[in-house]
Amino acid sequence: MWFDGPDVFEVGVILTLVAALCIFWLTHSDRA
Known part of the structure; x- marks a missing residue:
């Protein structure tokens, strides 16, 4: 995955x- 380093923040x-x-x-949004 892309949770390799300290960039979880x-x-x-x-x-x-x-x-x-x-x-x-x-x-x-007007079209809720």
């Missing part, structure tokens, strides 16, 4: 940003 940050974007899109 980067993965966590990316997942957090993606989750925030998804929540933002879902809450602000």
